Amino acid sequence: MDASGSPPPGGTGGDDHTRTARETPRRLSREQLFVLISAASMNLSSMMAYSILGPFFPKEAEKKGVSDTTIGMIFGCYALFDLLSSLVFGKYLVYIGAKFMFIAGIFVSGGVTILFGVLDQVPDGPIFITMCFLVRIVDAISFSAAITASDSILAKAFPNNVATVLGSLEVFSGLGLVLGPPLGGFLYQSFGYKVPFIFLGSIVLLMIPLNICILPNYESDPGEHSFWKLVTVPKVGFISFVIISFSSCFGFLDPILSLFVLQKFDLPAGYVGLVFLGLALSYAISSPLFGLLSDKMPHRRKWFLVFGNLITAGCYMLLGPAPVLHIESQLWLLVLILVINGISAGMSVIPTFPEILSCAYENGFEEGLSTLGLVSGLFGAMWSVGAFIGPMLGGFLYEKIGFEWAAAIQGVWALISGLAMGLFYLLEHSRRRRSSKPQNIICTEEEQTALLSDEI
Numbered sequence: 001m002d003a004s005g006s007p008p009p010g011g012t013g014g015d016d017h018t019r020t021a022r023e024t025p026r027r028l029s030r031e032q033l034f035v036l037i038s039a040a041s042m043n044l045s046s047m048m049a050y051s052i053l054g055p056f057f058p059k060e061a062e063k064k065g066v067s068d069t070t071i072g073m074i075f076g077c078y079a080l081f082d083l084l085s086s087l088v089f090g091k092y093l094v095y096i097g098a099k100f101m102f103i104a105g106i107f108v109s110g111g112v113t114i115l116f117g118v119l120d121q122v123p124d125g126p127i128f129i130t131m132c133f134l135v136r137i138v139d140a141i142s143f144s145a146a147i148t149a150s151d152s153i154l155a156k157a158f159p160n161n162v163a164t165v166l167g168s169l170e171v172f173s174g175l176g177l178v179l180g181p182p183l184g185g186f187l188y189q190s191f192g193y194k195v196p197f198i199f200l201g202s203i204v205l206l207m208i209p210l211n212i213c214i215l216p217n218y219e220s221d222p223g224e225h226s227f228w229k230l231v232t233v234p235k236v237g238f239i240s241f242v243i244i245s246f247s248s249c250f251g252f253l254d255p256i257l258s259l260f261v262l263q264k265f266d267l268p269a270g271y272v273g274l275v276f277l278g279l280a281l282s283y284a285i286s287s288p289l290f291g292l293l294s295d296k297m298p299h300r301r302k303w304f305l306v307f308g309n310l311i312t313a314g315c316y317m318l319l320g321p322a323p324v325l326h327i328e329s330q331l332w333l334l335v336l337i338l339v340i341n342g343i344s345a346g347m348s349v350i351p352t353f354p355e356i357l358s359c360a361y362e363n364g365f366e367e368g369l370s371t372l373g374l375v376s377g378l379f380g381a382m383w384s385v386g387a388f389i390g391p392m393l394g395g396f397l398y399e400k401i402g403f404e405w406a407a408a409i410q411g412v413w414a415l416i417s418g419l420a421m422g423l424f425y426l427l428e429h430s431r432r433r434r435s436s437k438p439q440n441i442i443c444t445e446e447e448q449t450a451l452l453s454d455e456i
Contacts, residue, residue: 034214035157036165039150040172041207042106046143047176049113049200051276052184058259060193061132064124072255072395074132078140079251079387085144086384087227090377094370098149098156099217103208105146110204112139117197144380151376155357156218160295163354167291170350174284174342181276189268230374235359238424239352242305243379244386245417246349249312249341251390252410253279260403265331278335282342287350294351298358301351302425308348309418315341316411320404329404353379 028036053075061071089101116135122128151166158165180200187196230236258272267275294301315337321327357375365371390410397406 031216032157034216035153036169038102038211038215039154039169041210042102042146042150043169043172044176045200045204045207046106046109046146047173048180048183049109049197049204050143051177051180051280052196052200053254056185056188056193056196056258058255059262060120061128064128066129068256068259068399069392069395070129072391072393072398074129074136075251075255075391075395077133077388078136079247079384079389079391081137081140081384082144083381083384083388085141086148086377086380088377089145089148090373090375090380091227093148093152093373093377097217098153098373099215101145102149102153102215103211105142105144105149106204106208106211108142109139109146110201110208112142113201113204114198115201117194117201120193140384144384148373148376148380151353151379152372153215153218155353155372155376157216162357163291163294163301163350164288165291166353167287167289167294167346167350170287170291170346171284174280174287177280178277178284181272181280182274185272227374227378229363230356230360230365230378233359233363235424235428236356236378238421239305239355239359240378240382242309242348242417242421243352243382244389245309245414246312246345247383247386248390248393249316249386249410249414250345251387252394252407253390254394255391256394256398256403256406259398261331261334264329264403275331275335275338278338279342279345282339283345284342286343286346290346290350294354298354301355302421304347304351305355306418306422306425308344308346309414309421311344312341312348313411313415313418315344316407316414319407319411322408322411323404324408 058068058071061074062068066074089096093101112135116139119128119131119135122131154165154169155162184196184200187199231240253276257275261267261272261275290304294304317325318327318337319334319341320329321333327333353375356379357372360371360375361367365374394406394410397409
């Protein structure tokens, strides 16, 4: 396949795009295979390192005198700096170089993951809290660099199958989220606080020589368009709101789900990690399916976005469950709702990247790595906005009103974003139908005039 950065299905490109799609070989080229291996290794190792905090870090932080709200801020600051750095890296990707940004991001991320493992030696109180913030901030910046470069390289290498490839690679992200919590919980129970971070940080670092050897180096000229022009496109703005909503739902669970499960069901830390399995595993399995459907049926992507949000809203009402429902909280129900939530996440998250990319091409953005960098950076930035708000809101609400009501309030956000997205698509469809009718009338009148003149 020619890595030319042509638009995905649903974008512009005319005959050239159709010809490229026809000429796409069914078998992967060597370059495409190497890109997939690099992205998969990064997704797997980084998500494992990211997710190990959930089962035991809140408990360890409480021992150090950290409040639930501050724990939520420690989780949330990761997303804040991921947001800021995504915008910068997306804008300057073509200047820095996609491969260099990818490798450098992995290197720093692995190093700070190991550094996180020695924070238990830091004195309690403000010093411990400050060091947690600093390490998380550096980790966020490095991960942002790696993921922005990775998404851009993937979209460049697979211009006609963006959703399918991204959805398939979410299997490795989901696998990392699946393996991280139980593995981290097991290593924590067996060997103490340090070993989970040192082990997983070392795995991240071991991926660097592999990626230096096999990852292709794409080059491109800087583009003329900006983030501001992209995000001010109305459709992109609504999709961005959907991304924020979903990432906040994920981030909401990070600091408080383990605390709720420990308090409600009295499970050991190792088993708490298995609770996270329901969400991560169902998301990993469903993502390739929705990616394939998004590429095969691009006109259906919008409804995946809408119904994914509405299902998620229902899940969060039942997660506690909300006290107004008068349903007793049970472990099997909690795990079932997390499984359904993982499927709804795959339904709504995976189509967002190709939808934004198609919209960018339709609005005059040039093809190539520059636009791919902007879209990757915007996606990462919007995801980070929600991932910043979610843990902070979750920690605060959990402390004030408890998990049941906090989850219900989070579900309202998903409900609003789903309804807003659905209303926008209905208005867009209605506007297109109205605009097509006058054109048909004009054409008919012109044809009648021509026929009458011929008869005369």
